[in-house]
Amino acid sequence: MKKPHQKPEAAAPVLTIDQMHAFLDEVFPQLGGKDNRAFIVEDISPMAARVRMAYHNRQLRPGGTISGPAMFTLADLSIYIAILGQIGPVGHCVTTSLNINFLAKPEPRDLIAYCHVLKIGKRLAIAEVSLFSEGSEDLVAHATGTYSIPSP
Amino acid sequence: MKKPHQKPEAAAPVLTIDQMHAFLDEVFPQLGGKDNRAFIVEDISPMAARVRMAYHNRQLRPGGTISGPAMFTLADLSIYIAILGQIGPVGHCVTTSLNINFLAKPEPRDLIAYCHVLKIGKRLAIAEVSLFSEGSEDLVAHATGTYSIPSP
Amino acid sequence: MKKPHQKPEAAAPVLTIDQMHAFLDEVFPQLGGKDNRAFIVEDISPMAARVRMAYHNRQLRPGGTISGPAMFTLADLSIYIAILGQIGPVGHCVTTSLNINFLAKPEPRDLIAYCHVLKIGKRLAIAEVSLFSEGSEDLVAHATGTYSIPSP
């Protein structure tokens, strides 16, 4: 069952993976910096991004699963990356809302976020994200988030 | 950017389009019945369904666009159809929550919902839906919804 | 357990109930007009509104309960009324997202929405709504919605 093709607004991204990493290292130094990145951008495509969250035992919760806030962080950041990949490293692009559904308890492994931007408007950008454990075909969480785009 | 394959739980649907229409006509007679269906099931695939909402001018809002409640109705019903296509016509399968984002004002035309079930658990089923105007590649709304599955 | 007081931005509403009804009758004639209103504004207070949805059997679903789309319509409209009560009858104030949780199956009676605006910003207004059946203390649904505010 195929959805209609994306519109031509899905232009080529304006940032490479290296440029995105450099920008994130500068803006969010608490995420580890280039020698110890907690979040690795694996792909930036038109209106999309794939981001890996490296497993760390501080993400653990009882039962050996990864915490909800860690999954939220990955979902939120991957939306930010997918949007900025498309519009460039604008400052003041902030989350206005995020809705997340937790579907399965992820094992203690890296998590991979697949983010697709649904719309980039003049004021708001909206994206959806699917989270998978590395090497697994089970969806562990799904989120939809909205970012406020600053006026030019 | 491809997501991991769906798991084998995506078994063949258990209802055909005709069976689904017959079930809906019986359970929701107010949706028009077989001679005047407001919602037409166009496809039932593994963990997915496509549903068309026939345009009617009572759906109109100022500016010639389709009302939010009409889009909500289509999103909610398409999730119901996609889930029941997979688990059969169980009674008492009810919406517990629905989150909808309105992305563009649809023109006064049929709307098409593409619904994908994200998970069918023992208690809950979760799905996401994209709404398009007929013949358009613009996403007009996106929703995520959860249904409660009755105990067997 | 008391929350902090609302800020002084909770100024007096700028529309009376009669003015709001007149505006709604003009903009949404399909809601019944003054002789047959489906939705009755019962109160407009600072950053709040109470709206009644008159029961009609077209809202019924199997089991004698009121449909989700009817509850969505009430939630969405009550947010619109609460916001416009505060900022006046501006055109082009549209829902950008709505998240609704269905908590109990309402009986076939009038539903009452209690809406509180959480924030009116320059671009977005956000509100939360609680729906009760008339004469009941059971919450039947709760929603949070965001409207886009047009630029002045």
Add this chain to the structure above:
Amino acid sequence: MKKPHQKPEAAAPVLTIDQMHAFLDEVFPQLGGKDNRAFIVEDISPMAARVRMAYHNRQLRPGGTISGPAMFTLADLSIYIAILGQIGPVGHCVTTSLNINFLAKPEPRDLIAYCHVLKIGKRLAIAEVSLFSEGSEDLVAHATGTYSIPSP
């Protein structure tokens, strides 16, 4: 504008603040333990809880504001505390979904969550949370979350 009274199901909480702290210290040792709690339960009332998140500079984001994931963590945890205050320290009570709206950028200070449980059902519990900066009357975020309740 007063909502209907809460139903009598709002029975007295079954855990005191000290019991809740002891339970959290045991289950979530990574939250700091009794000598260094990151989250302090300030009140447990019928169907409600107030929880403080102590400010720490690792929560900071560019512009001197507190990160979205930190606010998510507080919202999620306060719902957990409010529910467990009512049903006791059951294991395996997990978030199934959370919807959060960010309304203002909080200053680098403690954040206080006011959580009200909307419903405790047999399978699901739903609550809403308002986050304020200490000493401020500005709402900085609002969330609605659902937890899965384990079968007895």
